[in-house]
Amino acid sequence: MARYQGLGVDIKVLLEKLKSSMEKQGYKIERVLTGETSFLIEYKKGGMLAAKETLSVKGVPDDFVVSGVREDNQEAWFIIEDAILASAKNPQAFKSHTEQIPAPPTPPQPAAPVMPPQTAPPPPAPKPAQPLPTNCSRCGAPITVTQEDLIFTCRYCGFTMTVASREELKAHSMLENRLLSQQAVDAARKYMDKGIFRVGVSKDAQIIDVKLRYVPFWVCQATTNTFLKGVAGTGVMGEIHQAQEAVSDKRSSGLAKFGKLILAGAKAYAETQQKDKSPRHVSYSFSNTYIWPTLARRTMISEINYYDVPAARKIPFDVGKVPQDAEFLNIELNEEEAKAKIRTEIEAKERLIASGKVDTLETCSVNVTLGEAELVHAPVWFVHYTLKGENYVIAVDGCEGKVLGGGRPLFSIG
Ligand SMILES: [Zn+2]
Known part of the structure; x- marks a missing residue:
C-alpha cells in the first residue's frame, strides 16, 4: 500500500x-x-x-x-x-x-504491564558494501547502474545522483542538440575532404552508422597566477624554441629528420646574431581565467580532440530534451578526480605560455585556483564510415555543428 x-x-x-x-x-x-x-x-x-x-x-x-x-x-x-x-x-x-516512511507504531499504553528496564540497543553492525541501486530513488523506475558509474542519471525523470551516497547532484547542466543526423553526416564529409585527408575522399566513404551520444564533461572555472624567470633579448631563441616544439611534437614525428635540419639551421643563425645582442635576465607574472572542460570518463574518446563548452548555451539538465534514441553516457570520474586532471592540464598550458615569453625559461611557478566543478552533458554525433575496408569515426558537436576530431580507427566506447 x-x-x-x-x-x-x-x-x-x-x-x-x-x-x-x-x-x-x-x-x-x-x-x-x-x-x-x-x-x-x-x-x-x-x-x-x-x-x-x-x-x-x-x-x-x-x-x-x-x-x-x-x-x-x-x-x-x-x-x-x-x-x-x-x-x-x-x-x-x-x-x-x-x-515513503512507514507510519510509526502506536505508542504503548501507559496502563500496560510493567516491562523490564530496557538495555541500550547494541551498536549497529558495520554496513556491508552497499549493493548498486536498481531503482531510481525519485521515480522508482528500474535502472541499470554498473560498477564504473560514479554518478547516474535516470533516463525517465532526469534525477542525477552520486551512486555511493545516493545524494542528488544539483549542478547538472546540458547542451541541446540542434543537428539533424544528415547535418552531422554533411559536416563529417566536409571534414574528410580537408586537413588530414585529401579532396574527394568523402565520395568513396560509406557511412555505416550515425549515432547521437550525450557525453559527460566536468567543467570548472579556473584562475591562474604564473610567475616566471628567464633569459630574453636575443629574439632568435624564440624561433629555436618553436622549431624544437614542432620537432618534439609527436604528431610531426614523421618530420623529425627534416625538423633537425631546421633546428641546426636556426641555431647557426642565432649564433651569428647573438654577437650584437646581449641576453638579459627577466621575470614576469601573468594571470588567466579559464572555463576548462574535461571528459568525465575513464577511457579517452580519441575522436574528441578538444571540446570547448559553449557556456552561453548551457541550460539546466532536462531529461525531456534528450532524444529517446540517443545513447547516454554516465560519469566515471568524480569531481575530485576531474579537478586534479583539470589542474594538471592547466599547469601544462600555463608553462607553455610562459616559455613563449622568454627565450630560455629558468623557473616557472603556476598557481591554479579552481571553482566548483559542474557536470555538463553535451550532444556529440558519431559518424561511422568505412573507406577501403577500414573503419573510421568522426565526432561532430551537436550543439554548434563543429567537428571535434576523429578519422582514426574505432575504439570501443562502452
Ligand atoms: Zn527517475
Missing part, C-alpha cells in the same frame, strides 16, 4: 492514463469498478493461466491510497507511479512509495 499526498490528481484522469499504459505494457484488463472517489482494476499479465490481480485507488486528489499491488512487483509500481506523475497538478510533491 502507498499513500500520495499533495499531488492534485484527478482520480478519473488517473484511471484513464493507468488503463492505457497497462494495456500498452501487455496487461489484460478484466474488469474496472469505479466509485465517486475510488476505482478498482482487475488485471492479468501473461497467458491464460496467469493469476488475476487487483489494484485499487481510493481518496481525494491531494490524499489517496493505492493498494493491492505486491511490494515486489516493480513493473506494476513503475507503471502506476508513472501514471500518477503524469496526472499530477503538482508533481514536485511526488514521493515514490519506495521513499
Whole structure:
C-alpha cells in the first residue's frame, strides 16, 4: 500500500492514463469498478493461466491510497507511479512509495504491564558494501547502474545522483542538440575532404552508422597566477624554441629528420646574431581565467580532440530534451578526480605560455585556483564510415555543428 499526498490528481484522469499504459505494457484488463472517489482494476499479465490481480485507488486528489499491488512487483509500481506523475497538478510533491516512511507504531499504553528496564540497543553492525541501486530513488523506475558509474542519471525523470551516497547532484547542466543526423553526416564529409585527408575522399566513404551520444564533461572555472624567470633579448631563441616544439611534437614525428635540419639551421643563425645582442635576465607574472572542460570518463574518446563548452548555451539538465534514441553516457570520474586532471592540464598550458615569453625559461611557478566543478552533458554525433575496408569515426558537436576530431580507427566506447 502507498499513500500520495499533495499531488492534485484527478482520480478519473488517473484511471484513464493507468488503463492505457497497462494495456500498452501487455496487461489484460478484466474488469474496472469505479466509485465517486475510488476505482478498482482487475488485471492479468501473461497467458491464460496467469493469476488475476487487483489494484485499487481510493481518496481525494491531494490524499489517496493505492493498494493491492505486491511490494515486489516493480513493473506494476513503475507503471502506476508513472501514471500518477503524469496526472499530477503538482508533481514536485511526488514521493515514490519506495521513499515513503512507514507510519510509526502506536505508542504503548501507559496502563500496560510493567516491562523490564530496557538495555541500550547494541551498536549497529558495520554496513556491508552497499549493493548498486536498481531503482531510481525519485521515480522508482528500474535502472541499470554498473560498477564504473560514479554518478547516474535516470533516463525517465532526469534525477542525477552520486551512486555511493545516493545524494542528488544539483549542478547538472546540458547542451541541446540542434543537428539533424544528415547535418552531422554533411559536416563529417566536409571534414574528410580537408586537413588530414585529401579532396574527394568523402565520395568513396560509406557511412555505416550515425549515432547521437550525450557525453559527460566536468567543467570548472579556473584562475591562474604564473610567475616566471628567464633569459630574453636575443629574439632568435624564440624561433629555436618553436622549431624544437614542432620537432618534439609527436604528431610531426614523421618530420623529425627534416625538423633537425631546421633546428641546426636556426641555431647557426642565432649564433651569428647573438654577437650584437646581449641576453638579459627577466621575470614576469601573468594571470588567466579559464572555463576548462574535461571528459568525465575513464577511457579517452580519441575522436574528441578538444571540446570547448559553449557556456552561453548551457541550460539546466532536462531529461525531456534528450532524444529517446540517443545513447547516454554516465560519469566515471568524480569531481575530485576531474579537478586534479583539470589542474594538471592547466599547469601544462600555463608553462607553455610562459616559455613563449622568454627565450630560455629558468623557473616557472603556476598557481591554479579552481571553482566548483559542474557536470555538463553535451550532444556529440558519431559518424561511422568505412573507406577501403577500414573503419573510421568522426565526432561532430551537436550543439554548434563543429567537428571535434576523429578519422582514426574505432575504439570501443562502452
Ligand atoms: Zn527517475
